[in-house]
Amino acid sequence: MADVLKIGIAEWKQTTAPNRLRTAGLGSCVGVILYDTRLQLAAMAHVMLPDSTIARKNQTIEVGKYADTAIDTLVHSLKREGATRLQAKMAGGAQMFQFKYENEAMRIGERNAEAIRQALKVHRIPLVAEDCGGHNGRTIEFDVATSILSIRTVSVGTKEL
């Protein structure tokens, strides 16, 4: 029996085929998946913010919340299971509202996606496909067996990466 593992905001989970990984209602957050096709192994994080250094001192850091700590954690966890050839896909990072005067905080989606691209570069993991930006919320589901990422939006429908 295949399960669909649901990942909430700032969470991350890892699984093997035939299971799938799913996160609903991505806005400015980015859903990122690292996977190893040979081992049929994958992990997904629902990243909320680009950089863990903004977290307050003495606060327990939720590793899935920040791009830098999420990628580090995913890489570490997958390698512990024997992953050697990791690849990545990601989606999200939308600008849900369009204001006349935008401040830096509202570009967070774009910054999240860029932070993940940088972190992947550091770990030398190829980003195979991405669907980022725009003004639509997304629900994504990753099929570990096929490495296909389905992306559903309210206004554009469903597409696959």
Add this chain to the structure above:
Amino acid sequence: MLSEFEQDLLKELGNIGSGHAATALSAMLAKPVNITVSSAEMEPISYLPDRVGGPERHVASVLLELDGEIRGMILILFAVEDAEQMVSTLIGMPFSFQSTDELGISAWEEVGNIMSGAYARALGDWLQTPIMIQVPATAIDMAGSIVEFVVTSVQPEEDAALYIDTTFMIDQKVSAGHVLFLPTHGSLKRIQERLLGNG
């Protein structure tokens, strides 16, 4: 999360805001408008998508930034069908968000303006500081995506939002609206101090 006393106080604030909003909407529509508050809560942000019908619920929303001594954002959410029905009543003809009907969209944003202005006034009066609101922006999308965007834009490290459930009755038609107030860290602290009587 809140004591019964604090909940009652927030509910009362919600009632005052709803009263202001109903009066203003009624004047705009030239129709009787009644808004009642069914609940008021301060909740962890992670609960919010479920409170508005789940992360994938298709909703219509208006977002306004607050300015002044109290900073943050007010987000007004309705189920898309309810929002369309309300706008149709407002403009006196059928309306859908899929059309690019400018009259309808601006009527919708006006609802957002009036409502958030009313709640901001109630909150400002209680805190004894004027709260200004900026121009509204609209999004019609998944509830989870909208709430998440607002939360990260306001104050990433903050964990609580003020949440008011309302029931609208315009022209005998009933719709449910959600008002979310997301204060920045400093502003939330000030509200909590006032709640505890130290403000």
